[in-house]
Amino acid sequence: MKEVAIAGMGFVKFGRYDGQKGRPYKEIYELGADAITKALKYADMEWKDIQVAYGASMFGGLGVPNQCTSRLGMPGFPITTVEGACSSSQQAMRQAYLDIANGMYDVGLAFGTEKIPPGLIADTLSPVWMLRMGFNLPGTYALGTRAYMQASGATEEDMARVAVMERKNAIMNPNAFWYQGPEITVEEVLNSRMIASPIRFLMACANADGASAAIVCSKDKLKSKAKAVTIVGSAHATATYGYDNLGNSVREKMNPNCTELACKQVWEMSGYGPEDMDVIQLYEAMSPSFLWDAEDCGFCKPGEAGKLVKEGYFEIGGKMPANTDGGLVGRGHPTGATGLAQIAELFFQLRGEAGPRQVPGAKIAFNHCSGGGPNALCHVLKR
Amino acid sequence: MREVAIAGIGLAKFGRYDGKKGRPRKLYPEMGGDAIAKALKYANMEWKEIQAAFGGTYYGGLGGTHQCVARVGLTGIPIVNVYSGHSSEAALRLAYLRVALGVHDIVVAVGAETLPGGLLDNQTMPAWMRMMGLDPLPAAAACRAVRYMEDYGATVEDFARVSVMERKNAALNPNAMFQQEVTQEEVLRSRMIASPLTLLMNCANADGAAAVIVCSKNKLKSKKKVVTIASMVQTSGTYGTTPSGGSVSVSTKVKNPDCIELAAKQIWEASGYGPEDMDVIQVHDAFSPAFLWNVEKCGFCKRGEAPRLLKEGYFEKDGKMPANTDGGIMGRGHPTGATGIAQVAEIFYQLREEAGPRQVAGAKIGFAQGASPGPNAVLTVLKR
Numbered sequence: 001m002k003e004v005a006i007a008g009m010g011f012v013k014f015g016r017y018d019g020q021k022g023r024p025y026k027e028i029y030e031l032g033a034d035a036i037t038k039a040l041k042y043a044d045m046e047w048k049d050i051q052v053a054y055g056a057s058m059f060g061g062l063g064v065p066n067q068c069t070s071r072l073g074m075p076g077f078p079i080t081t082v083e084g085a086c087s088s089s090q091q092a093m094r095q096a097y098l099d100i101a102n103g104m105y106d107v108g109l110a111f112g113t114e115k116i117p118p119g120l121i122a123d124t125l126s127p128v129w130m131l132r133m134g135f136n137l138p139g140t141y142a143l144g145t146r147a148y149m150q151a152s153g154a155t156e157e158d159m160a161r162v163a164v165m166e167r168k169n170a171i172m173n174p175n176a177f178w179y180q181g182p183e184i185t186v187e188e189v190l191n192s193r194m195i196a197s198p199i200r201f202l203m204a205c206a207n208a209d210g211a212s213a214a215i216v217c218s219k220d221k222l223k224s225k226a227k228a229v230t231i232v233g234s235a236h237a238t239a240t241y242g243y244d245n246l247g248n249s250v251r252e253k254m255n256p257n258c259t260e261l262a263c264k265q266v267w268e269m270s271g272y273g274p275e276d277m278d279v280i281q282l283y284e285a286m287s288p289s290f291l292w293d294a295e296d297c298g299f300c301k302p303g304e305a306g307k308l309v310k311e312g313y314f315e316i317g318g319k320m321p322a323n324t325d326g327g328l329v330g331r332g333h334p335t336g337a338t339g340l341a342q343i344a345e346l347f348f349q350l351r352g353e354a355g356p357r358q359v360p361g362a363k364i365a366f367n368h369c370s371g372g373g374p375n376a377l378c379h380v381l382k383r
Numbered sequence: 384m385r386e387v388a389i390a391g392i393g394l395a396k397f398g399r400y401d402g403k404k405g406r407p408r409k410l411y412p413e414m415g416g417d418a419i420a421k422a423l424k425y426a427n428m429e430w431k432e433i434q435a436a437f438g439g440t441y442y443g444g445l446g447g448t449h450q451c452v453a454r455v456g457l458t459g460i461p462i463v464n465v466y467s468g469h470s471s472e473a474a475l476r477l478a479y480l481r482v483a484l485g486v487h488d489i490v491v492a493v494g495a496e497t498l499p500g501g502l503l504d505n506q507t508m509p510a511w512m513r514m515m516g517l518d519p520l521p522a523a524a525a526c527r528a529v530r531y532m533e534d535y536g537a538t539v540e541d542f543a544r545v546s547v548m549e550r551k552n553a554a555l556n557p558n559a560m561f562q563q564e565v566t567q568e569e570v571l572r573s574r575m576i577a578s579p580l581t582l583l584m585n586c587a588n589a590d591g592a593a594a595v596i597v598c599s600k601n602k603l604k605s606k607k608k609v610v611t612i613a614s615m616v617q618t619s620g621t622y623g624t625t626p627s628g629g630s631v632s633v634s635t636k637v638k639n640p641d642c643i644e645l646a647a648k649q650i651w652e653a654s655g656y657g658p659e660d661m662d663v664i665q666v667h668d669a670f671s672p673a674f675l676w677n678v679e680k681c682g683f684c685k686r687g688e689a690p691r692l693l694k695e696g697y698f699e700k701d702g703k704m705p706a707n708t709d710g711g712i713m714g715r716g717h718p719t720g721a722t723g724i725a726q727v728a729e730i731f732y733q734l735r736e737e738a739g740p741r742q743v744a745g746a747k748i749g750f751a752q753g754a755s756p757g758p759n760a761v762l763t764v765l766k767r
Contacts, residue, residue: 238461
């Protein structure tokens with residue numbers, strides 16, 4: 001297999017592009033095209049260098065990736081729309097990675113773009129009878145959270161602390177929905193509006209618009225070899241018996257869930273373990289899932305994550321800095337764009353370009369992304 | 384790249400599964416699951432041998448492939464939903480590529496659809512075009528049909544002849560939605576949908592599913608009549624073409640190959656075959672005039688020649704270049720997400736000599752075209 005590098009990443013600040021209350025109005029394909037243009041510029045490449053594209057959008061309808069690319073040019077290369085709910089754009093990157101690693105193409109584009117409706121998002125993966133019963137995403141998460149609390153002894157304070165940490169990180173991230181604050185406290189989180197018990201308003205990610213893009217290429221195609229970031233592990237796993245659409249379980253664990261399965265694969269493939277990582281990204285559309293993801297990915301023992309969050313283990317400056325860009329709770333969650341936004345933060349960290357959020361000397365990074373299906377994607381990046 | 388074989392295909396009969404007028408009620412995840420089960424049975428394989436799944440539904444919402452797969456088993460394999468094109472031909476290409484490149488050995492591709500009624504819209508158009516009312520698919524096809532008539536002198540009778548031929552073939556295909564033939568008169572007199580396209584020149588909205596298992600040749604359970612994928616290519620829009628794939632707005636002086644012409648050029652180069660080598664072909668025609676320009680763009684005749692050849696019976700089952708022997712999209716019905724694999728399925732059955740009364744004697748090499756809004760084109764050459 002060829003070594004695959006990330007040549008550039010582009011990002012449209014996550015926020016609202018609805019033209020209301022003085023906010024700018026942008027179409028979903030404009031956001032996507034902007035992100036692609038920025039990624040090309042970062043990579044010092046031209047549109048005609050691209051040989052294959054994978055694009056994603058969860059709520060934009062079917063042809064959004066084609067709409068985005070046609071704003072840059074129509075060169076006729078394969079453009080494939082992939083969907084893995086919240087993991088969509090990271091799936092796009094993985095397909096481009098597989099093409100390049102196996103010698104099919106040299107330079108590929110992956111991107112995700114989203115304009116999200118407001119309100120609680122329905123889990124359209126659920127069978128019709130479940131949707132009629134009211135199982136939207138926060139509702140499904142709430143069940144998983146209750147089960148986790150019972151198994152681990154985690155408390156609502158633990159979940160609130162995750163949100164507080166992430167919002168603190170987001171303040172330093174100019175691309176985040178919650179850039180420049182405000183900072184929140186544990187009390188504020190615990191007193192915020194109840195969404196789906198025990199999940200409160202400030203534990204949930206914000207519905208956001210935004211876009212992200214990555215140029216991936218075989219290492220020899222990089223325009224600059226300085227601080228090259230390569231993908232050394234990539235894995236994708238889906239549903240195993242006993243888990244719901246989000247990969248959570250309301251029963252006792254009987255067998256590995258998709259996150260554990262994907263982690264096992266990515267650690268094997270990369271030859272690294274959790275202890276080798278300098279900076280990580282964990283997927284948490286709702287703050288409690290940060291806790292069980294940290295455990296499922298092997299960064300601590302089952303039931304330990306709450307305690308470690310309290311001790312500052314996952315803070316910038318802690319032992320294992322996590323979600324340094326604010327995570328989904330702080331960065332906002334334009335579903336189709338989130339997977340690559342996670343990768344972007346690790347990319348910037350490994351290249352030493354994360355500004356005030358920089359983890360000094362970060363060389364190896366881990367990303368966990370999940371999406372309804374369930375899908376779990378894990379990547380290990382290395383400088 | 385490794386040689387990739389098709390181990391098995393499963394189809395759920397295309398039709399309406401809406402529980403109305405005495406018809407059975409089935410949703411697409413169930414049909415998709417059924418199609419996978421049939422493909423496994425055909426391949427003599429078990430679900431646990433499958434290492435990855437690619438698939439899609441065009442209108443079914445998120446996670447369509449996950450929902451189909453959940454009915455067969457939850458083994459944690461990578462599942463990727465693909466929406467390019469009418470989904471399943473692009474899904475099949477990824478499945479093919481992953482086996483060819485050695486990432487996986489045995490992969491399933493599935494397409495399944497429960498389609499709404501009425502005119503479908505082209506979601507690849509930007510908002511302003513949709514606001515202008517250009518997005519109903521028959522409207523875009525009508526524009527291209529008029530353009531084709533202007534450029535090459537084709538007539539509505541030519542379009543009707545495509546429908547007549549395909550419905551005749553469909554009557555011999557138990558998996559097709561339509562089991563009755565139609566006459567040219569009936570086609571021309573049917574209700575106008577988007578001038579010049581009458582109802583019977585438009586494909587029918589259908590429900591259905593199709594699944595295919597591809598594997599490296601050494602994983603086949605039986606080495607008899609092995610059908611391999613000689614080549615598969617995918618392209619997207621080129622300069623001067625609209626999201627529907629046509630070039631309605633472009634001057635006739637501009638001659639830039641569109642995605643289908645580009646893909647055809649690529650596949651004839653990559654496979655080492657030419658159009659003249661094909662024994663049986665499947666051409667994408669959600670609207671009957673599309674059959675005409677697509678056989679031309681794929682290289683089976685010169686531009687503007689298709690209407691004459693069709694009239695002479697060139698594309699009939701016993702003609703020189705049998706096309707759409709299963710009834711094509713006009714006869715088979717068009718469950719969008721499932722259509723791409725259904726196109727390839729007919730070639731597979733023909734090459735395995737399992738096409739019953741539709742069999743083209745001695746068919747050894749075949750071609751299938753998938754096309755869709757985006758625009759996207761996916762072309763396949765299969766050989767025995």
